[in-house]
Amino acid sequence: MFVQRGSSRSRVAIAGALSMGLVFGLSACGDSKDEEPGTGATSLAAIDCTPYKAFGDLTGKEVSIYTGIVTPEDTPHKESYKPFEQCTGVTVKYEGDKAFETQILVRAEANNAPDVAFVPQPGLLQRLVQTGKVKEAPAEVAANVDKFWGADWKEYGSVGGKFYAAPLGASVKSLVWFSPKEFKDSGYAEPKTLADLKALTDKMVADGKKPWCAGINSGEATGWPLTDWMEDFMLRLSGPETYDKWLKHEIPFNGPEATKALDAVGEYLKNDKYVNGGYGDVKSIASTTFQDGGLPILEGQCSLHRQASFYAANFPKTAKVGPDGDVFAFYLPGETADSAPVLGGGEFVAAFADRPEVKAFQTYLSSDTWANVKAKVSAGWVTANKGLDPANLQNPVDKLSAEILLNPKATFRFDASDLMPAAVGQNTFWKQTTAWLTGQDTKTTLDKIEASWPK
Amino acid sequence: MTTEAPLTTAPVGGAVKKVTTPAAAAKKKLSSPWASLAAIVIAVLWTVPTFGLLVTSFRPEADIKKTGWWTFFSNPLVTFENYEAVFGAEEGVNLADYFLNSLIITIPSVIIPLFLASLAAYAFAWMNFPGKNLLFIVIFALQIVPLQVTLIPLLTFFVDAGLAGTFWTVWLAHSTFALPLAIYLLHNFIKEVPSSLIEAARIDGAGHVSIFFRVLLPLLTPALAAFGIFQFLWVWNDLLVALTFTGPQISPITVQLSNMTGTRGTAWYLLSAGAFVSMVVPVTVFLLLQRYFVRGLLAGSVKG
Numbered sequence: 001m002f003v004q005r006g007s008s009r010s011r012v013a014i015a016g017a018l019s020m021g022l023v024f025g026l027s028a029c030g031d032s033k034d035e036e037p038g039t040g041a042t043s044l045a046a047i048d049c050t051p052y053k054a055f056g057d058l059t060g061k062e063v064s065i066y067t068g069i070v071t072p073e074d075t076p077h078k079e080s081y082k083p084f085e086q087c088t089g090v091t092v093k094y095e096g097d098k099a100f101e102t103q104i105l106v107r108a109e110a111n112n113a114p115d116v117a118f119v120p121q122p123g124l125l126q127r128l129v130q131t132g133k134v135k136e137a138p139a140e141v142a143a144n145v146d147k148f149w150g151a152d153w154k155e156y157g158s159v160g161g162k163f164y165a166a167p168l169g170a171s172v173k174s175l176v177w178f179s180p181k182e183f184k185d186s187g188y189a190e191p192k193t194l195a196d197l198k199a200l201t202d203k204m205v206a207d208g209k210k211p212w213c214a215g216i217n218s219g220e221a222t223g224w225p226l227t228d229w230m231e232d233f234m235l236r237l238s239g240p241e242t243y244d245k246w247l248k249h250e251i252p253f254n255g256p257e258a259t260k261a262l263d264a265v266g267e268y269l270k271n272d273k274y275v276n277g278g279y280g281d282v283k284s285i286a287s288t289t290f291q292d293g294g295l296p297i298l299e300g301q302c303s304l305h306r307q308a309s310f311y312a313a314n315f316p317k318t319a320k321v322g323p324d325g326d327v328f329a330f331y332l333p334g335e336t337a338d339s340a341p342v343l344g345g346g347e348f349v350a351a352f353a354d355r356p357e358v359k360a361f362q363t364y365l366s367s368d369t370w371a372n373v374k375a376k377v378s379a380g381w382v383t384a385n386k387g388l389d390p391a392n393l394q395n396p397v398d399k400l401s402a403e404i405l406l407n408p409k410a411t412f413r414f415d416a417s418d419l420m421p422a423a424v425g426q427n428t429f430w431k432q433t434t435a436w437l438t439g440q441d442t443k444t445t446l447d448k449i450e451a452s453w454p455k
Numbered sequence: 456m457t458t459e460a461p462l463t464t465a466p467v468g469g470a471v472k473k474v475t476t477p478a479a480a481a482k483k484k485l486s487s488p489w490a491s492l493a494a495i496v497i498a499v500l501w502t503v504p505t506f507g508l509l510v511t512s513f514r515p516e517a518d519i520k521k522t523g524w525w526t527f528f529s530n531p532l533v534t535f536e537n538y539e540a541v542f543g544a545e546e547g548v549n550l551a552d553y554f555l556n557s558l559i560i561t562i563p564s565v566i567i568p569l570f571l572a573s574l575a576a577y578a579f580a581w582m583n584f585p586g587k588n589l590l591f592i593v594i595f596a597l598q599i600v601p602l603q604v605t606l607i608p609l610l611t612f613f614v615d616a617g618l619a620g621t622f623w624t625v626w627l628a629h630s631t632f633a634l635p636l637a638i639y640l641l642h643n644f645i646k647e648v649p650s651s652l653i654e655a656a657r658i659d660g661a662g663h664v665s666i667f668f669r670v671l672l673p674l675l676t677p678a679l680a681a682f683g684i685f686q687f688l689w690v691w692n693d694l695l696v697a698l699t700f701t702g703p704q705i706s707p708i709t710v711q712l713s714n715m716t717g718t719r720g721t722a723w724y725l726l727s728a729g730a731f732v733s734m735v736v737p738v739t740v741f742l743l744l745q746r747y748f749v750r751g752l753l754a755g756s757v758k759g
Contacts, residue, residue, distance in 0.1 A: 093703070
């Protein structure tokens with residue numbers, strides 16, 4: 001009996017497997033060819049090829065890229081390489097992998113490094129340079145970076161005084177998401193100073209709302225949105241010079257400046273009157289994922305959400321992002337109306353090979369040509385390249401970010417947790433601020449992070 | 456049926472009852488109503504999350520992001536968009552392309568270690584050569600080496616050997632990691648074969664090769680199938696080894712599944728549909744071979 005039943009079941013299973021296999025096989029055949037003729041090649045205007053002539057005849061050569069940028073942001077990247085490929089005859093092989101940050105170290109150690117890697121953190125760049133496999137940036141790239149980026153950006157791509165990696169994209173973290181419709185209906189204005197922001201928040205509370213919503217849950221990286229909050233306030237309340245000293249540990253992590261910054265964050269995030277719109281009390285911030293953090297804005301359950309420019313991708317496709325849409329962002333103001341500190345992040349182009357085609361490609365990526373080509377094909381992308389014409393950007397949030405980054409008054413600072421030693425920046429800073437949110441006091445929190453700083 | 460006859464006639468008198476085999480006693484205990492109830496409860500508890508995943512995979516994006524799958528029953532909105540997305544190039548990843556890669560990776564990664572391990576197990580069980588016991592202990596001890604520590608040296612080796620970026624890297628890596636346990640398991644199984652069988656074959660003039668292929672291999676089937684499933688599930692679900700050794704063209708479905716959620720995890724709602732697609736094959740394999748799996752789990756562990 002048992003054997004009988006088993007065999008009939010296995011017949012069903014075989015039939016199921018075969019039919020599923022057929023379906024997948026057929027769809028694999030059907031889909032793979034459709035997308036091949038690139039739309040970008042035709043829609044993008046040809047670029048000036050002269051800068052790449054100097055690298056000689058590169059026809060038939062290949063450049064491999066390895067990066068943590070995956071779907072859907074990878075498609076515009078691949079599109080933006082096409083003018084270069086047409087100019088030079090080089091084939092660019094793109095490999096996106098979410099596990100990039102660990103795997104790039106493994107590959108570098110094992111001599112299996114790609115030609116080019118997009119490194120999202122200066123701290124990681126330093127560790128890669130320490131493996132001895134990263135090549136210094138060619139002179140053409142250095143010249144482009146001097147021309148198109150501020151000195152602060154060049155510094156982030158340098159290790160030990162040598163310039164290795166040109167900046168690529170950027171993200172602006174000093175943004176507050178809101179609903180333009182709600183602001184219009186209730187007569188709220190975008191705040192111009194930190195005091196304005198506070199007043200606006202109080203006004204919303206008086207209107208019977210819970211103004212702020214937040215989410216810091218992000219798996220093993222839980223807590224990182226809190227570090228951004230604190231860095232933003234550090235930058236605003238104590239100024240960029242103190243911020244730089246703080247992240248280099250020239251002043252203690254638990255000094256009066258840091259205490260002031262974290263307490264300022266606490267006025268918002270540890271205040272049950274202010275948070276957590278759409279989710280519950282203060283503690284619900286820790287259990288809400290950062291992807292979900294700002295979604296209650298769409299439901300009208302929350303009015304303000306501080307998160308980076310890339311958060312735009314989190315809203316469902318049905319929601320319109322823009323100054324006249326369902327959701328948009330304003331610049332998290334400085335302490336005064338004429339200071340414009342900007343917290344952000346970005347990627348850097350590190351090369352593990354110095355073949356001519358790799359150098360040519362690095363030069364292309366560091367040019368204003370690429371920045372504008374990329375702007376035309378992508379949404380949710382921005383760069384601090386001064387050669388970028390903001391009119392080329394597709395998406396209103398990108399335009400806003402570009403305006404903030406390219407504002408002559410702006411003082412850009414890189415996300416401090418990406419620059420601190422990994423034991424702090426990717427560990428205790430996340431964990432202790434999470435503990436702080438769920439009840440630990442400011443002093444204990446900062447003391448514990450200070451104690452974890454590698455001696 | 457005839458083999459079961461003695462069991463049904465055995466429990467007649469009190470004296471005979473004591474002779475009841477342990478298997479029959481276990482069967483009686485396990486088929487009591489309470490045991491059945493417990494089994495049903497456990498089965499339901501185990502299945503609920505999978506069921507929730509299935510329901511989720513058919514819900515619209517906004518619903519998945521905002522509410523739990525159980526709200527489906529009060530608000531049943533069904534959509535195939537998630538499945539269209541995981542098979543559409545529009546989202547950047549078409550899982551169908553990587554389905555084949557997973558099969559190409561998994562099948563040799565099961566066959567190579569099974570073949571090598573059964574030969575090695577035979578040698579350890581029925582051949583005499585100097586240093587046999589020491590070698591066996593060394594292989595047995597290799598099981599405790601965590602595979603993580605071997606990743607960078609292995610990758611360096613593959614790069615030096617010019618194998619980087621080919622399927623050989625994953626095939627060899629998975630085979631290497633599987634061999635110690637496979638040899639140990641199959642050795643214990645082969646050792647249990649009555650020596651009279653082997654001796655009879657030898658008297659009939661069979662060498663090692665014909666003993667292995669004609670006498671032992673048919674007897675080994677359940678053990679091979681059991682280890683085969685074990686290895687198949689492990690390789691199919693593996694992410695770490697694939698991440699380290701495969702490149703963009705040859706990566707399996709697990710790697711693409713993790714990339715599918717987007718650079719910052721914004722498309723996580725696609726995971727439920729993606730997970731179901733990648734589950735089809737392992738579930739099929741398990742259903743096909745589950746009888747061997749249970750039988751084989753006991754192989755080498757219980758000695759009479």
